[in-house]
Amino acid sequence: NAGVTQTPKFQVLKTGQSMTLQCAQDMNHNSMYWYRQDPGMGLRLIYYSASEGTTDKGEVPNGYNVSRLNKREFSLRLESAAPSQTSVYFCASRTGRLIYMNTEAFFGQGTRLTVV
Amino acid sequence: DAKTTQPPSMDCAEGRAANLPCNHSTISGNEYVYWYRQIHSQGPQYIIHGLKNNETNEMASLIITEDRKSSTLILPHATLRDTAVYYCIVRVAHLSSRLTFGEGTQLTVNP
Numbered sequence: 001n002a003g004v005t006q007t008p009k010f011q012v013l014k015t016g017q018s019m020t021l022q023c024a025q026d027m028n029h030n031s032m033y034w035y036r037q038d039p040g041m042g043l044r045l046i047y048y049s050a051s052e053g054t055t056d057k058g059e060v061p062n063g064y065n066v067s068r069l070n071k072r073e074f075s076l077r078l079e080s081a082a083p084s085q086t087s088v089y090f091c092a093s094r095t096g097r098l099i100y101m102n103t104e105a106f107f108g109q110g111t112r113l114t115v116v
Numbered sequence: 117d118a119k120t121t122q123p124p125s126m127d128c129a130e131g132r133a134a135n136l137p138c139n140h141s142t143i144s145g146n147e148y149v150y151w152y153r154q155i156h157s158q159g160p161q162y163i164i165h166g167l168k169n170n171e172t173n174e175m176a177s178l179i180i181t182e183d184r185k186s187s188t189l190i191l192p193h194a195t196l197r198d199t200a201v202y203y204c205i206v207r208v209a210h211l212s213s214r215l216t217f218g219e220g221t222q223l224t225v226n227p
Contacts, residue, residue: 042218092215
């Protein structure tokens with residue numbers, strides 16, 4: 001049981017380049033999340049998807065787009081990377097639906113992105 | 117979701133109990149208290165959650181005050197591997213799927 005899998009684990013981009021971070025979960029969870037974590041700071045929510053076919057902005061959505069491709073996969077895209085997007089990105093999933101959210105979240109191991 | 121306040125850092129001796137406080141004075145009646153931890157550079161890990169009653173599992177105990185305005189996570193016999201950032205989160209059990217984290221407490225377990 002792999003849980004939440006993120007790819008790639010490490011990436012270096014040049015300013016202005018684009019890339020997509022992939023996330024997949026095999027737990028049949030409804031909700032999926034993307035967070036970023038900067039040194040010495042907590043997790044900040046970028047985007048989330050309550051269920052297949054829906055996405056919503058989190059605390060820091062600017063500069064990012066997401067796609068909930070199907071129930072398993074939730075990708076995060078940087079269209080034009082900036083040095084300020086250098087961070088560690090975490091994907092998470094949980095079972096909750098809109099009417100029942102009292103379940104734990106499972107996290108991937110992170111993608112370390114450096115934009116130069 | 118209610119805001120939480122945690123001390124930025126705490127120390128604990130190995131083998132002793134670690135008591136991590138969290139203040140959530142604006143908590144609503146339908147909001148749960150969750151605890152997660154993040155060991156260096158890894159993804160966060162769920163520890164425990166509760167609504168009103170104290171809870172215990174194989175990892176920790178959660179003590180929630182009667183007025184629900186604060187709680188304490190207890191690691192009964194801390195080990196060096198418990199060194200991590202601990203996050204206290206308060207959230208509603210339904211409505212939005214939003215799940216947000218604060219700054220957390222850096223717990224350092226010393227030998």
